[in-house]
Amino acid sequence: MTSSSQEKPPLLDVKGLSVDYGLKGVPSRAIDSVSFALRAGEAVGLVGESGSGKTTTAMAIAGLLSPNARVSKGEVRYRGEQLPIDDDASMRPHRWSETSVVFQGAMNALNPVHRIIKQIAEPCMLKLGMSRGEATARARELLELVGIPADRGSAYPHELSGGMRQRVMIAMALACRPSIIIGDEPTTALDVITQAQILKLLGELRSRLGLALILITHDLSVVAECCDRVMIMYAGRIVEDGTVAEIFAQPKHPYTRLLIESIPNPASGKKMIRPIPGDPPNLVNRPSGCAFHPRCPSVMAVCATEVPSLDQFGRGRVACHLYRSSQEDKVAVHA
Amino acid sequence: MPDTADILRLESLQVHFPIQGGLFDHVLGRPAGAVRAVDGIDLNIGRGEIVALVGESGSGKTTVGRVITKLAQPTGGRMLFEGRDMTSVQGSSALRPYRHRVQMIFQDAYQALNPRHTVFDVVAEPLRSLRLVGNASQLTERVSEALASAGLNPPGDFFARFPHELSGGQRQRVVIAGALAVRPGLIVADEPVSMLDVSIRAQILQVLVALRDKHNMALLFITHDLPLAWLIADKIAVLYLGKLVEIGSADDITFNPRHPYTVALRNATPQVGANAGRAELRGLQGEVPSAARVPKGCRFHPRCPLAFDRCKQEEPPAIEVGPQHMSACWLAA
Ligand SMILES: Nc1ncnc2c1ncn2[C@@H]1O[C@H](COP(=O)(O)OP(=O)(O)OP(=O)(O)O)[C@@H](O)[C@H]1O
Ligand SMILES: Nc1ncnc2c1ncn2[C@@H]1O[C@H](COP(=O)(O)OP(=O)(O)OP(=O)(O)O)[C@@H](O)[C@H]1O
Ligand code: SF4
Ligand SMILES: [Mg+2]
Ligand SMILES: [Mg+2]
Numbered sequence: 001m002t003s004s005s006q007e008k009p010p011l012l013d014v015k016g017l018s019v020d021y022g023l024k025g026v027p028s029r030a031i032d033s034v035s036f037a038l039r040a041g042e043a044v045g046l047v048g049e050s051g052s053g054k055t056t057t058a059m060a061i062a063g064l065l066s067p068n069a070r071v072s073k074g075e076v077r078y079r080g081e082q083l084p085i086d087d088d089a090s091m092r093p094h095r096w097s098e099t100s101v102v103f104q105g106a107m108n109a110l111n112p113v114h115r116i117i118k119q120i121a122e123p124c125m126l127k128l129g130m131s132r133g134e135a136t137a138r139a140r141e142l143l144e145l146v147g148i149p150a151d152r153g154s155a156y157p158h159e160l161s162g163g164m165r166q167r168v169m170i171a172m173a174l175a176c177r178p179s180i181i182i183g184d185e186p187t188t189a190l191d192v193i194t195q196a197q198i199l200k201l202l203g204e205l206r207s208r209l210g211l212a213l214i215l216i217t218h219d220l221s222v223v224a225e226c227c228d229r230v231m232i233m234y235a236g237r238i239v240e241d242g243t244v245a246e247i248f249a250q251p252k253h254p255y256t257r258l259l260i261e262s263i264p265n266p267a268s269g270k271k272m273i274r275p276i277p278g279d280p281p282n283l284v285n286r287p288s289g290c291a292f293h294p295r296c297p298s299v300m301a302v303c304a305t306e307v308p309s310l311d312q313f314g315r316g317r318v319a320c321h322l323y324r325s326s327q328e329d330k331v332a333v334h335a
Numbered sequence: 336m337p338d339t340a341d342i343l344r345l346e347s348l349q350v351h352f353p354i355q356g357g358l359f360d361h362v363l364g365r366p367a368g369a370v371r372a373v374d375g376i377d378l379n380i381g382r383g384e385i386v387a388l389v390g391e392s393g394s395g396k397t398t399v400g401r402v403i404t405k406l407a408q409p410t411g412g413r414m415l416f417e418g419r420d421m422t423s424v425q426g427s428s429a430l431r432p433y434r435h436r437v438q439m440i441f442q443d444a445y446q447a448l449n450p451r452h453t454v455f456d457v458v459a460e461p462l463r464s465l466r467l468v469g470n471a472s473q474l475t476e477r478v479s480e481a482l483a484s485a486g487l488n489p490p491g492d493f494f495a496r497f498p499h500e501l502s503g504g505q506r507q508r509v510v511i512a513g514a515l516a517v518r519p520g521l522i523v524a525d526e527p528v529s530m531l532d533v534s535i536r537a538q539i540l541q542v543l544v545a546l547r548d549k550h551n552m553a554l555l556f557i558t559h560d561l562p563l564a565w566l567i568a569d570k571i572a573v574l575y576l577g578k579l580v581e582i583g584s585a586d587d588i589t590f591n592p593r594h595p596y597t598v599a600l601r602n603a604t605p606q607v608g609a610n611a612g613r614a615e616l617r618g619l620q621g622e623v624p625s626a627a628r629v630p631k632g633c634r635f636h637p638r639c640p641l642a643f644d645r646c647k648q649e650e651p652p653a654i655e656v657g658p659q660h661m662s663a664c665w666l667a668a
Contacts, residue, residue: 021500023496023500024495047532048532049532049534049535050502050503050504050505050507050508050530050531050532050535051502051504051505054502055502055503066499068500104445104503104530105443105444105445105446105503105506106443106445107443107445107446108445108446147392149625149627149628151625151627152625152627159352159370160393161392161393161396161397162392162397162442162443162525162526163392163393163559164392164393165443167392184503185503185529185530188526188529188530189392189442189526189529189559190392190559191389191390191391191392191559191600192559192560192561192600192603192604192605193391193599193600193603194391194392196603218504218530218531218532218533218536220533221605222605224605225605258534259532259533259534262533262534262537263533274537275534275535275536275537275538275541276534279486279488280486280488280535282488282489282492284492
């Protein structure tokens with residue numbers, strides 16, 4: 001993108017990553033040829049239908065795939081070095097201090113029998129070599145940063161509300177001052193005011209410390225507000241990648257376009273709900289060609305047979321036959 | 336005479352949790368105080384009515400839902416279901432008819448699903464334990480129907496899966512299917528679509544609205560998302576630190592909010608438009624509210640941009656500001 005990109009490797013470089021899950025012994029592809037780069041201080045949104053492979057992508061990068069998953073292709077580089085993403089033990093020194101994750105489903109990720117203050121302080125002692133006193137002080141500070149009064153630190157996870165647990169997870173992810181945070185729906189349980197506070201905090205850390213963010217979310221307004229770039233996933237592939245301004249103003253992929261059209265908006269004064277017609281694709285029986293073709297309003301014959309590759313288009317990337325390079329001059333018109 | 340036009344009535348409902356302080360406090364015999372999660376609320380839900388309960392994280396929404404579904408015991412007030420006082424009814428056999436009528440869709444789909452049960456068993460379990468189906472083929476039919484309504488198609492592909500083999504949104508839909516399968520009279524849905532993309536979200540909302548239209552099912556829809564509440568609900572109730580600060584029609588709350596907190600919520604709601612770009616970051620000033628330290632007077636006063644002297648001293652009552660519209664704010668007095 002910029003000239004400096006030639007000189008320095010990106011902070012994170014995901015290359016052709018494919019992951020299969022074994023379901024009853026049969027491998028099925030959850031993500032396919034996922035490629036993207038992330039620079040220090042950059043915030044990228046990862047958006048897509050439920051089941052499209054967002055969490056799988058995040059877990060693969062953090063080396064936290066479930067036991068029945070296999071990285072079948074591709075690699076992940078961090079500051080130019082290949083990461084041992086399929087080896088939990090070798091990933092351990094990297095995790096939390098370089099890349100940390102805010103998991104989807106916070107309750108699952110918290111230890112039910114420990115007070116939350118302890119759960120935040122522990123990694124500070126282990127990874128940053130702090131004393132118990134220092135770590136507790138840092139944990140209290142982190143709690144306040146995410147909007148939980150520090151004196152609630154003695155609570156157990158089940159004594160907190162859903163949104164408070166989610167914020168504890170965010171505090172834990174920040175604890176060891178990582179370079180990359182992958183937030184998997186990190187603010188879904190938060191009201192707009194609390195959410196704004198968290199996003200502001202992340203924004204400050206980005207500009208102050210060059211923290212990079214991968215933000216997985218269904219909330220396009222969160223993406224609009226705090227990401228530079230957004231990648232849209234559908235059925236395990238990235239189908240569009242571009243700047244936030246471009247994607248919201250001029251979505252190219254038909255799926256992106258329908259996605260943006262189905263956002264409710266009270267200002268428009270009509271109570272209309274418009275789901276995208278048809279069913280989401282199934283992991284086991286993926287449609288041939290472009291996985292979106294059975295639901296696509298612009299479908300052409302070629303879409304059912306050929307998988308469109310994710311090609312450069314304008315300043316972004318798009319995987320759709322409407323934008324094939326051979327047709328690049330007759331730029332597709334959209335309604 | 337009980338008023339049976341309402342399926343559910345909450346009267347001065349209160350849920351306080353004792354704070355278990357650290358070992359330190361314990362040794363010193365320090366009084367640890369209480370978390371005033373729900374602090375006296377009155378709310379009615381009509382038959383076939385969709386009521387949205389909105390409010391800040393930690394304001395007590397889930398706790399209200401847990402009381403209604405008999406998973407938490409109130410420390411004060413009453414709960415009437417179809418005119419009958421359910422506040423102190425306990426025990427699984429006494430509650431069986433009630434559980435058949437009232438279902439909860441849980442907020443945390445990761446926690447709500449038993450990791451050792453397949454999707455089929457999760458959805459079939461309440462049907463079996465409430466003895467709602469006669470035979471195995473009926474059971475399969477009901478389970479398939481519920482999974483399909485929740486957008487898990489084809490249902491058969493999901494029967495044998497375990498929760499860890501599902502994505503977050505798929506888990507959430509299994510939880511939804513479990514509640515739908517029972518065909519209850521009231522569903523308490525706690526952030527039921529928070530993990531779903533806008534398209535599947537729209538599909539689920541249509542299913543819920545159709546259940547109301549066809550079977551007169553009532554719905555308490557818990558969400559922090561005001562536009563979503565407007566989209567689905569007839570009535571919106573706004574909770575702040577355990578108290579309802581405003582109740583009104585969905586349109587009134589969205590377009591004519593009267594309580595300063597509702598106004599702040601509305602102003603903080605981002606718009607996604609063609610010219611979205613990066614909006615100014617929004618927020619409220621003032622210290623973080625805590626249900627363990629509820630401010631005196633109007634509990635919103637430390638953060639209220641319009642607060643005046645009286646707000647710091649006296650708690651405002653619910654004041655009528657229009658037809659079916661009330662606000663608990665001294666400005667409305
Ligand atoms: N351990 C597993 N075994 C088998 N299949 C799995 C496993 N984990 C996920 N899947 C499947 O892989 C696909 C991608 O799942 P993933 O969790 O990455 O989706 P997602 O995009 O994060 O969705 P959501 O928005 O619903 O969280 C889904 O179809 C899911 O059912
Ligand atoms: N079992 C419990 N013991 C002690 N405190 C509790 C318990 N359950 C809830 N609380 C407290 O009660 C308050 C309200 O929690 P509740 O879960 O009802 O909030 P909520 O409105 O659902 O928030 P969110 O939107 O974050 O889910 C919080 O301060 C929470 O910490
Ligand atoms: S009563 Fe006072 S402090 Fe409370 S909301 Fe109204 S103006 Fe604000
Ligand atoms: Mg996910
Ligand atoms: Mg809750």
